Amino acid sequence: xxxxxxxxxxxxxxxxxxxxxxxxxxxxxxxxxxxxxxxxxxxxxxxxxxxxxxxxxxxxxxxxxxxxxxxxx
Numbered sequence: 001x002x003x004x005x006x007x008x009x010x011x012x013x014x015x016x017x018x019x020x021x022x023x024x025x026x027x028x029x030x031x032x033x034x035x036x037x038x039x040x041x042x043x044x045x046x047x048x049x050x051x052x053x054x055x056x057x058x059x060x061x062x063x064x065x066x067x068x069x070x071x072x073x
């Protein structure tokens with residue numbers, strides 16, 4: 001696996017997630033559909049490699065934590 005390419009894609013995904021959060025708002029279902037679809041697409045790009053799946057799960061959980069913390073404010 002090309003780890004440099006993977007982590008460049010991860011950085012790109014994080015930037016796109018930030019843009020999607022601004023565009024849709026984290027409370028909008030479209031945002032979470034984008035998160036699910038795009039994280040799945042990235043996992044498929046790397047043939048469902050366990051490291052990639054775990055990386056994307058961690059990032060989705062991080063987004064969920066950000067969302068939950070903002071709901072409390």
